[in-house]
Amino acid sequence: MTRRWSTAADVRTPVRRRWDDGTLLRCYAAGEPFPVIDVPLRRPRASEIGDDLGAVQDWAAALAAGSKGGAYYHVTYEEVGGRVIGRNELPGRAVVRSYGQAWALLGVTTEVRQLDQILALLAQEPVLRHWVGANPLKALQFGASWDRLMQAYRWLLAARGSGRYLREVDAPGVDTKFIERHRSVLAHLLEVPSTSAGFVTALGLRTKPELVRLRMDPTLGLAGEFSEAVLRVEEAAQAQVSVRSAMIVENEISYLSVPVPDDGVVIWGKGFEVDRAGALPWLRQTQVHYWGDLDTHGFAILDRLRAWLPQTRSVLMDRQTLLEHRDRWGREPSPTSARLDRLTQPEAGLYADLVSDTFAERVRLEQERIDWAWVNAHLPCVAPQRRAGTVDDPR
Structure with a gap:
């Protein structure tokens, strides 16, 4: 019977969905207010309270415990019952009101801290920072490579139209292997095709002679x-x-x-x-x-x-x-x-x-x-x- 009632895992699901589609991190990177996530709870009906009050009390206690004292979410209560079983306050909704609650509930504090570091690193590169803000989950995949990605971006931008070979790259920590390995993201940042030939040609660099x-x-x-x-x-x-x-x-x-x-x-x-x-x-x-x-x-x-x-x-x-x-x-x-x-x-x-x-x-x-x-x-x-x-x- 209790399996139909909402659990802490059910509260986590819609929050996880908004993490997975990038919604939460995009709002966070843009400095926007947290988009409050209000989760209606499936709770016992009045008749079920009378049938097994102990199970109902255990369910309510588990939801409250799952909130970690409000660190993960807030629980709001509503009155249920009537003249037969009396009035009872039961959990009615679980509300995630802040980024801190969402990060704690999902266990992603480390990832968010890493995103903060990336955004700080790119503070003087608006194009790169904008891309990271629009694609935060993809950005996290590159992790510690962002310093070299920034250096590669700056070199390619400066070399644009120069007719130089890509092999001539002298940006700190960057070589042609690194650029080839990260060509897809660099192509997005530079707004050029991501194919090997298209990337070099569109940047006005010299291609391998035919x-x-x-x-x-x-x-x-x-x-x-x-x-x-x-x-x-x-x-x-x-x-x-x-x-x-x-x-x-x-x-x-x-x-x-x-x-x-x-x-x-x-x-x-x-x-x-x-x-x-x-x-x-x-x-x-x-x-x-x-x-x-x-x-x-x-x-x-x-x-x-x-x-x-x-x-x-x-x-x-x-x-x-x-x-x-x-x-x-x-x-x-x-x-x-x-x-x-x-x-x-x-x-x-x-x-x-x-x-x-x-x-x-x-x-x-x-x-x-x-x-x-x-x-x-x-x-x-x-x-x-x-x-x-x-x-x-x-x-």
Whole structure:
């Protein structure tokens, strides 16, 4: 019977709820008056008093004891009863009237003291203090790191737009590992994206340079007498060079194996990093061929490259090549079914067949599995470009 009556734990529940959602700490950090928490108590009915007065008295005593003499909450009493059992004063409500009572009831005095220390530390940093006040529970998760977070924030703010590398940070106790580990909160404080690249770029710091690897005809003079080079994309883009043809190859070993065309280059596309090749302005008026895996992602990369270089023609990514190598098919781990608007009609038809599993489930022919004699017979820099079935014209 007594289990239906409120206990000290029932008083604690709504207070805990307001702690967990941050309401109490936000009000506290803002210096606002305590939002009084008035908890109605489920108490014995008049008939239950007469049935077991001792149990009722024990219940009332337990609630009073749970208040710790008013340190946790105040109990207000109401009269219950009538002519039959007489008038009795029983607990009617439990009221938490102060922050001190709430902290004692929940046992969070240590956490609140830590928040006080954080707010004092950040007294001269209004942006940081405001964030802590709005997100006190998150702020507590960083604990003793706030001194270094403040130093990192100040350095990043001062370095904003400087073009410096993040590695150059010299704030007390702060290194790049610390910034990476706390990038999410620092991004909130600085109002920039929290992704690794977005964080650095939005702050105007220098990003790790993008590189492009290529083999070239030495007569181009692109890298002196060297036959292969790894160049910064922004520097390669500024080169004054006249390239007659280019082959972009997804797989590294295939990239190393194909012959370099006369007055041309072979570029390692490296999957979706093909954007780096696409960004080279001296390829815009050049004959470009792309050789990728024969799977859905291979066509997605081709479609992406054509956004940069619409004249790009695919090679060894045709239906005949696929069907001639049935014994070398694999399974694509995570096929895409994205809409690809830059494929030619033959490419789009084959892509649709791969998406719909026309030939088999998740068919994939990796380019390094294609018979090399077949490659030699169909590469445009080896065989005549007009040979039947070798090139799909994107026009």
